[in-house]
Amino acid sequence: MTNLERYLQNASRGTYGKTRALIRQELEANIRLRGKELEHRGLSETQAITRALEEIGAPNLVSTGMTGVYTMPKITVAAIPAAFALTALVIALSISRAQVETTVVGTIPECDFTSTNPPDVPCAIESPYFKVSSLKTELEKTGGTLEIIPEGFNLQFLGDLKFKMDGTPTGTPENQSVNFKREGETFFNMPYVLGLIATQSNLPVKLEGLVNPRLTVGNTAIDFAGAAPIKTTMFRFVNLQTQLQNDLHLGLKFGMTRDCTNLALPRLFLCGVPSQKTHHIRVNAPQGTIFASLEQRSNKGFSMDIAAVNSAGVLEMKLASQTAYFVNDFKKLEAGQGETILLRLTNRIDARAKQYEIAALPATLISSAK
């Protein structure tokens, strides 16, 4: 297979039938045209095609973008009643690249984040995708490094899920995985992960390849490559409540990308949005113990943060995304509006596979103060 054939194959990945043929034809024509120009400048045919391929950029610039144009809309604008159906579709797409037929349900209004009230009608919200290249850039600004940009992320759900909502059948095949690539970038779509973690708190979930073998932020680090426990206090997930309500529970669109509402970003470069809330929670745990916070309300959404116990024995849980705008604080939740759960994050569970376990523990919220 020539370099050009390989490029065309990769660039058209994720598209099908006539669309795929059209994309290949268009790319090949432009590449060969550019190749001819370069030949006139003295390059051999092979050199010219190689140069033209370098100039056009990585094939996934095309494939993920085209998937977003042609393939993803067919699953994203559909009336999918609940998270599992949606997850299953994404899984199916990821694994088999099968085309999924759906029904378009009309225009969904954009969410108004200038309001302090939750939307009273379904609205579309930009999904909090974790854009890996942005993370790398921001880390470098802070003096940190990101040694490897993973090609994609894998999520495995182990065993039968107990999750049931809105008539959705329970259960999903074992060991499914989800990968996302869009616009030539690697993204990790967190709602599925967090939704399942939140509602399946007894379910072991492995996050494989979630982070790089080594991620450093300033003087702190997460090291997945060695046998040591997590070292950082800076790694976090950010709330997803409204995201879940809209994307999963109401089955509306997802797939937009937004740098500022990323998940899994170290807090030092979270976007400065007016919805930041910080909760200080005293816990009985040694300094450095890492917790995740979850809020559940009748299976409808939650928020999540990850932080380590500081020297004063306090967890500082910060909600700092646009989607956090609608989240009640811990105090209200304690008054009965919902349930707050703190989960202690445990160490890596498989050294060779770099798998990391988030293990559910009984609720351990001791006190909170604003």
Next chain:
Amino acid sequence: MTANPNLLKGNLDLILLSILEGSEMYGLEIVKEAQARTDGFFDFKEGSLYPALHRLTEQKLLIAEFKYSPRGGAPVRYYEITDKGKTVLIEKRAEFQHFNKNVEALWGKS
């Protein structure tokens, strides 16, 4: 100096529609035109343009057709702006100017 990638991405539709306002072009030609008109400020990876061009075509802001290029070779896919595209371009241009004007107003008061 080249364009900030985020600004580029955020204004890609406006840029593409602006380039295609004058005449139909194919992908490679669009990249070169952008570079030429801006003295290299807009330096796209050509591969990043095609998804946007296809999206705009799906939105009926552009129409596309395979034609032979004067440079020879196989037919290339030419993109042409539609009437709807021209209307959207006017709107986007106004939005952009309005935004710029207001940002500049902030500077004036600092």
